[in-house]
Amino acid sequence: MKTIDELLADGVAGKRVFVRADLNVPLDGTTITDDGRIRAVLPTVKALADAGARVVVASHLGRPKGAPDPVFSLAPAATRLGELLGADVAFASDTVGESATSTVSGLADGQVAVLENLRFNAGETSKDDAERAAFADLLAGLADVYVGDGFGAVHRKHASVFDLPARLPHYAGHLIATEVGVLKKLTEDVQRPYVVALGGAKVSDKLAVIDQLLAKADRILIGGGMAYTFLKAKGYEIGGSLLQEDQLAAVTEYVERAERTGVELVLPVDAVVAPAFPDLKSKAPADATAVAADAMPADQMGLDIGPESRKLYASKIADAATVFWNGPMGVFEHPDFAEGTKAVAQALLDSKSFTVVGGGDSAAAVRILGFDENAFGHISTGGGASLEYLEGKTLPGLAALED
């Protein structure tokens, strides 16, 4: 894989360089609540701009449905990128249309532009190769060189991640090079006990990775939204909690396989429940109570691991040599459901292990809840991406950067 250092050594002055970033930041309206992913791509954008490139930054944000949707505009991220760079950043109000074309052709050497959300175009995420290729052709028209630096999206076979690099000279940016460098160590030479803590809301994606992780980790702790599919599979009432019905049989098999192979698969013994999903804006009290995992009322939903689970998970992390954690244990954005995530973050810091925290929301949670991000071994900008890398999968966005 060629890195940006080679590109810079060859000279990029005057060239249009397409930087596929992951600027998928958490938003409260148009306010960015954590800008970690924007800061993470700064070294690449700055190095290119300083070298006189015309830098075209592109990203997805959220999961719009292949058409423009103002809720998912990248405009706030473009503004923040400009503030962090200390320079004006142009913003194109579309991705491959008139605004993008004129914005890119108006760039002077050393200037930066951000395109509107890639996922406003159905071709970006299409499963149809031809539809993706057609969109990648349009993107390729905007640039001379491609730099892949959106680590959080390298597990997606999307046009800007997978198809576009094939059409342009391509290089890995600083962020991807750093992320892969750290995660590679966890696949090659992991110190044991190796504990993996999983949570979050992308339940379907994350349940699927357990299949491979069972062969790699010594202990897997299950929290967040995915816990309830396990509890349901045990026959428990889970009320209105998140449920991945089509994976009930798979999780039953995971539990059996873990028992057979001596992997500890640890489930919550209690949960913090409430009658409805909390208001994350007002943060009004949510009528939360802690109940045993096998006593969840049918008219409530599980929104965090409970106090006994917090102690249990901390004890399972305490003697680890390596911990990989992806996915908040609960709806940490609301104070009534943040304790599980806080307890796991604290347990990582209290252990003497090498700690890796992965995922946009997990990394944001660590910072928003007041932990010192530098106290962790590595904070990865990708959750699904780092998990799939640790599974040993070939990631489309990394394969596409190979020579």
Ligand SMILES: Nc1ncnc2c1ncn2[C@@H]1O[C@H](COP(=O)(O)OP(=O)(O)O)[C@@H](O)[C@H]1O
């Ligand atoms: N029990 C739960 N029910 C619903 N949402 C949850 C639950 N636990 C955690 N979450 C949500 O999971 C989200 C993060 O999930 P995800 O995107 O999978 O993590 P990451 O970005 O770290 O990979 C957070 O916004 C949090 O509110």
Ligand SMILES: O=C(OP(=O)(O)O)[C@H](O)COP(=O)(O)O
């Ligand atoms: O937030 C992301 O992934 P993550 O939640 O696994 O860290 C990436 O931006 C990828 O987004 P996607 O899961 O909508 O493809």
